[in-house]
Amino acid sequence: MPPEAVEPSVSSSPPARGAKGELRALLRLAIPLCIAQAGQSLMGVTDTFIVGRAGTSALAAVGLSHALFFAVSSFGMGLMMGVDPLVSQAIGAGHPRRARDVLWQGVWLSAFVGVVLWAVLITVPAGLPWVGVAEEQIVQVRAFLHFRAPSLPLMLIFLTVRAYLQAIGTPRPLVVSAVLANIINVMLVPLFVFGGESLPEWAGPLTHVPAMGAAGAALSTLLCTALEVLIVARAVQAIPVPGTPSRRPVKADQLRAFRVGLPIGLHIAAEVGVFALAGVLSAKLGPESVGAHQIAISFASLTFTMALGIGNAGSVRVGWAVGAHDTPQARRSGLMAFALGAGVMSLGGLVFALFPQGLAKLAGAPPEVLPLLLPLLMVSAIFQVFDGVQGVGAGVLRGAGQTRFTFVANIVGHYAVGLPLTLLLGFHLGMGVLGIWWGLCAGLIAVAAAVLWRFWRVSAGTLRPLEG
Numbered sequence: 001m002p003p004e005a006v007e008p009s010v011s012s013s014p015p016a017r018g019a020k021g022e023l024r025a026l027l028r029l030a031i032p033l034c035i036a037q038a039g040q041s042l043m044g045v046t047d048t049f050i051v052g053r054a055g056t057s058a059l060a061a062v063g064l065s066h067a068l069f070f071a072v073s074s075f076g077m078g079l080m081m082g083v084d085p086l087v088s089q090a091i092g093a094g095h096p097r098r099a100r101d102v103l104w105q106g107v108w109l110s111a112f113v114g115v116v117l118w119a120v121l122i123t124v125p126a127g128l129p130w131v132g133v134a135e136e137q138i139v140q141v142r143a144f145l146h147f148r149a150p151s152l153p154l155m156l157i158f159l160t161v162r163a164y165l166q167a168i169g170t171p172r173p174l175v176v177s178a179v180l181a182n183i184i185n186v187m188l189v190p191l192f193v194f195g196g197e198s199l200p201e202w203a204g205p206l207t208h209v210p211a212m213g214a215a216g217a218a219l220s221t222l223l224c225t226a227l228e229v230l231i232v233a234r235a236v237q238a239i240p241v242p243g244t245p246s247r248r249p250v251k252a253d254q255l256r257a258f259r260v261g262l263p264i265g266l267h268i269a270a271e272v273g274v275f276a277l278a279g280v281l282s283a284k285l286g287p288e289s290v291g292a293h294q295i296a297i298s299f300a301s302l303t304f305t306m307a308l309g310i311g312n313a314g315s316v317r318v319g320w321a322v323g324a325h326d327t328p329q330a331r332r333s334g335l336m337a338f339a340l341g342a343g344v345m346s347l348g349g350l351v352f353a354l355f356p357q358g359l360a361k362l363a364g365a366p367p368e369v370l371p372l373l374l375p376l377l378m379v380s381a382i383f384q385v386f387d388g389v390q391g392v393g394a395g396v397l398r399g400a401g402q403t404r405f406t407f408v409a410n411i412v413g414h415y416a417v418g419l420p421l422t423l424l425l426g427f428h429l430g431m432g433v434l435g436i437w438w439g440l441c442a443g444l445i446a447v448a449a450a451v452l453w454r455f456w457r458v459s460a461g462t463l464r465p466l467e468g
Contacts, residue, residue, distance in 0.1 A: 022336045026313055030340065032171040034309030036162075039178025041305045043185045043224060047217035048298045050189045052291070052364045054213060059366070060287040061140035061214045063294025064133065067279030068141065069148050070272045072121045073155065076113045078268030080106060080159045082261020085401050087167035088316045089465045092323025099167065100241045105253040106160035114153025121149045132284050140214050147218035151225045158225065161232045167316050173235035180231065181224040188223065192216025260403060260466060267394065267407035271447075274414040278422060278440055282433050285426075289433040292372035295363045296437070300380045300387070303348035307388040310341045311395025318399030322463045331459035334396035338389060338452060345388025352381035375434050383441040386448040393451030401466045402458055409450035418443020 044066060052059040083106040090099040125142045129135075162174055195211030212219065275297065282293040314337025321330035352359065356377040365373050390413075394406050422439025425431045431438070 019332075019336065022332050023340070026310075026317060026333065026336055026340060029166070029169065029171065029316060030310045030313035030337075032175050033166055033312045034306050036171060036174035036178045037305040037309040037312070038302065039175070039182050041302050042178075042182050043221060045298045045302055046182070046186055046189055047221070048294055049363055051193055051214050051217055052295070052366070054193060056287045056291050056366050056368065057136060058140065058214045059294060059369075060283065060290045061137050061144060062217060063290050063297075064128075064137060064279055064283055065141045065144040065148065065214070065218070066294070067276040068124050069121065069145065071269075071276035072117055072124060073152055074272035075265040075269040076110070076117050076152065076156050077159055078265035079113060079258065079261040080110050080156050081163065081264045081268075081398060082106075082257045082259075082403070083160050083163040084167065084312075084315050084398055085319050085322075085403075085466055086257060086260060087164050088319025088399060089323035089401070091167055091169075092320035093465065096168070096241050099164065101250075101253065102257065103160065103164040103236070104247045105250055106163070106257055107157055109254050109257060110156035110160045111153050114156040118149045118152045121145055121152065131280055133280070137283070137287075143213070143215040144218045147215055147222050151222040154222075154225045154229050158229050158232060161229070161236060165232060165235065166312055167319065168239070169316070170235070170239065173232050177228040177231040181228050184227065185220050185224045188220035189217050192219050256466075260401070263403040263407040264394075264398060267403070267410045270407065270410040270414060274419055274422075274443065275440065277419070278436050281422070281426060281436055285432055288368050288372055291366065291369045292376055293433055293436070295360070295365055295369065295373055296376035296380055298363070299352070299359060299377065300384075303345065303352075303384060304387055304391060306344045306348065307341045307391030308395070310337055310344065310388075311392040311398075313337065313395075314341075314392055315395040315399035318396050322400055323465050325465070327459065327461070327463045330400060330463050334400070334455050334459055337392050337396050338455070341388040341392035342385050345384040348388075349381040349384030352377050352384065372433055376437050379434070379437040379441055383444050386441075386444045389448035390444055390451055393448065393455060396455055397451060397458075400455070400458065400463050402454065405454050406451060409447050409454070413446035413450060414443040417446045 047062055047066075048059065051062045083102055086102045087099045090096070090102060122145060125138055125145065128138045128141065133141075158177075165171060165174055191206065191209055192212050193214070193216040196207040196209035197211075279290060279293055279297070282290040314334055317333035317337070318330045321327070321333055356374045359377060360370055360373050363373075397403065397406050418439050418441075420439070421442045422436050425435030425438050426433065427435070429435060
């Protein structure tokens with residue numbers, strides 16, 4: 001098997017020694033990963049924008065449903081990111097078959113974890129009355145999660161395969177799957193949300209599709225996630241590796257991936273959890289507040305995909321270098337990823353600051369939501385660069401195998417700094433949803449400072465591979 005079939009980016013180019021060379025190498029991987037990551041987030045943004053035209057109540061239901069879904073699924077998402085450093089370091093060490101073995105164990109683990117979290121998610125709406133959510137919203141949330149929960153195992157399998165494809169330097173299938181899924185999603189969401197009654201007669205059976213409201217967006221996401229899994233699975237099948245990788249479950253390998261991924265899962269659960277809690281607290285302030293929160297978080301999430309894409313690319317390049325026992329190259333790759341992430345997110349913040357009215361119009365924000373939304377977009381403009389640094393930092397530390405510190409940093413930053421300020425400003429000082437967002441901003445600044453310091457410190461020494 002020609003080595004470039006499995007690890008094209010590793011075998012076809014030497015390590016980037018200069019800043020320009022490192023930037024070019026990072027961009028070759030980061031650009032398609034950013035596109036793929038943005039595609040994943042764009043489906044949620046599409047849901048928000050289209051459902052928002054169904055009214056404030058439906059928009060609030062989608063916002064709360066998304067918050068609950070990611071609060072539960074985030075642990076599984078992070079857990080499967082434990083595959084990232086294991087695969088990238090195996091590739092860096094020149095062991096492509098070992099990388100494929102890790103993939104299969106990750107698929108088995110993601111399927112099991114996904115089913116467990118599916119069962120957990122469908123019970124969550126039962127607790128919403130305890131936090132003061134209106135019964136009308138609870139009914140819509142329950143209907144939404146009925147279709148969204150089954151996508152959990154599929155989503156985790158997709159994330160596992162994504163980790164493998166990006167680690168071997170083959171991100172193109174991720175871009176293809178994201179583009180196709182978004183094209184189909186933008187057609188299915190309005191059909192399922194509003195029904196097919198308004199379609200012309202030539203649409204045939206589609207005219208009989210019932211209006212499902214917010215739940216229709218969840219059904220569309222389920223179908224598109226299944227499509228993405230099929231596309232990336234076919235892509236993996238087309239990539240040869242030497243020998244015959246083992247597809248049977250191997251408990252020891254799954255436990256290794258679990259141990260690496262557990263701190264990542266806890267870190268992401270902590271981060272997503274505080275934003276989910278912010279969504280629930282916004283719901284207590286009324287549908288206008290949670291609607292403004294959901295639109296603003298949708299825009300912030302869309303720009304954050306750039307940081308995630310750069311962080312994933314940085315994770316791969318750092319992992320390659322660590323696997324090859326080249327700590328100086330790992331340091332160069334990580335610091336370049338930090339710089340690129342901060343720069344790109346600064347541009348996103350500039351867009352938020354200069355065009356808040358245009359963004360609100362693009363989102364189709366109801367008139368009653370607009371006065372609350374515009375200040376949130378300005379806060380988001382301020383925290384963009386810090387969000388980028390902490391997102392990239394999680395990626396490069398993951399590539400280095402330094403996963404525990406990121407969890408601790410998120411706990412301290414979000415729950416010892418951010419959450420107390422959220423409660424103080426939002427409720428005790430009466431700033432409402434704007435105060436909630438200033439608290440979130442403070443937490444992100446604390447986490448960003450911590451992860452940047454950690455990578456600077458550990459990369460000054462010797463970084464050792466997780467295996468061997």
